[in-house]
Amino acid sequence: MSEPGTYVEPTFKRDTNYIETRITADGRDGFPVEAGRYRLVVSRACPWANRAIIVRRLLGLEDALSIGICGPTHDRRSWTFDLDPGHVDPVLRIPRIQDAYFARDPQYARGITVPAIVDVPTGAVVTNDFKQITIDLETEWAAFHREGAPDLYPEHLRAEIEEVSEPIYRFVNNGVYRCGFAGTQAAYDKAYLRLWRHLDVLEEHLSTRRYLVGDHITEADIRLFTTLVRFDTVYHGHFKCNRNKLIELPALWAYARDLFQTPGFGDTVDFTHIKAHYYVVHRDVNPTGIIPGGPDLTNWAEPHGRESLGGSPFGDGTPPGPPREVVPPEHNPVLALL
Template sequence: MSYVSRGKGYGRDTRYITTRITADGRDGYPVEPGRYRLVISRACPWASRAAIVRRLLGLEQALPMAVAAPVHDERSWNFDLDPGGRDPVLGIERLREAYLARDPGYERGITVPAVVEVASGKVVTNDVPQITLDMSREWTRYHRPGAPALYPRALRAPIDAVNALVYQDVNNAVYEAGFAGTQEAYAEAYGRLFARLDWLSDRLERSRYLVGDTLTEADVRLFTTLVRFDPVYHGHFKCNRQKLTEMPVLWAYARDLFQTPGFGDTVDFDHIKRHYYLVHSDINPTGIVPAGPDPADWLAPHDRAVLGGRPFGDGAAPGPVTPEEAVPAGHTPLPASCRGWARRSCSRCPYP
């Protein structure tokens, strides 16, 4: 949940429901295939982290996923994408129902991602940073063969350090700029954002990935902001010193990730733009959703492989997206030469 007050700065409510789903069930919620449902919106960068990590680790069968509609009102995320406007498993129209099932007096943000226990209909957790870390650490029994080590023990300290900087100065700073209540608050967030993007450019000029020579949680957390930068943050949030496409290192890095199975195949540019430009009516009162930029540019060569690194380490890429979870055609760019991928039926497709 976030808030902004006129004449003041932006704030984010991070008072999450911190119950954890663990291998030993110490919080009362053991890891158990099919017991829980991950609720996301493809519009939300925080929820998109969970979608990417879940796919990279191959948890699709163990942790089924619900996709909320990109546009909501003050009553919370809804399931208008599903027949009858109800999630077919949870049977609810709005995510708020699962929060109130957990706590009838719940007064905080109805946020995604959220993990809901199917039998009880109650939200177990909406702890954004912890959900993906626990996918890596607690759900290991159900990882696919060849799943990458996104949060390896030997690299946890540097991953945590990078994540803290990226959260403060990039992930959250774009919101601090976009919802700033004063010119001073905007200028501070804007300066911090671009100083950190310059720092990241310097770091990534010499290294294909943020920490080590393989994909990690740190890359996932940065990617979900970068992929929204030009469609939303540059104009809508006034983060306009440069577009991502005008920052050569970060643009190549972001395309490298987008073209890696598990990243771009979870992105829905239509949902992203409709959410920000329609829900934030105080910023965009006309409700006009911009036509651009052209998402096909994300498929341009990136040449990052010359830096070395192996995206999946000793493992392998995830398999094709299942038809049920495929992003609708036209919502994300597809390789023009691979019509099989467009049908989500080609096992030989390089994407994959």
């Protein structure tokens, strides 16, 4: 239950049977967009939740949508609020996100996942559809976007964003898991070859353009970033995705640093939580639970030189202000170098 998915032999298969209820401006599913009504529950360790954290911050939704942050490790039941006093979320008054799923359906038998958005008055999960969550934050929540918020899902680029993102999800975002949780050599070999074939495609694509789609950051970049920022720290070794390190791929490495150094990206990254989650929770892969000391992270602060490719991070928009929810400095020492 690390991220949405199950361990299946011989090939890893992600559980995509999400709660698809949507929070929309017109409330057509019974949940209208309302400031203060909902709580976004995340873990900084999870790449799928990290997407929602970044989008919420870039759009300035902190006052409209509160956030509950689970700790990086959990048992088989669910993510827990062990970072909060008394190990209880101060708004939802529950120790586990599982409780909010059972408030929605006492017989809920699917994955207990983050990100999830909870209806505070009822204490029940509204949705855990991680892809739709960020799209809806970018579109349905527009009335609560900060002044100068970037358009992360421009209407004229949506088809291209999804076209670019689909193989990224299949071969990269999910591909690293297919490598890490493969139950046979054949399943691993297939996932490994597909992963690196597509990373090579992205390396070429990003060698001549600053962003994946258009001339500023979009939803597509956010989807790729959360995998890249975890690559050398966990996926390269822990998931055996070890043909190259990210730092050995010139365009992808510079692209990742460019995003990391952009307000709203690197300042949401908690390397300590990321390492604790993967190396402690995934005992099928790392039976000892030992967390490695490396890698050295200071290179994330090195100049990226991507400005020469044109474009700008926020287009006609502006950067977000300082983060409301601050990653402990010792969990991301790079930030002090920027």
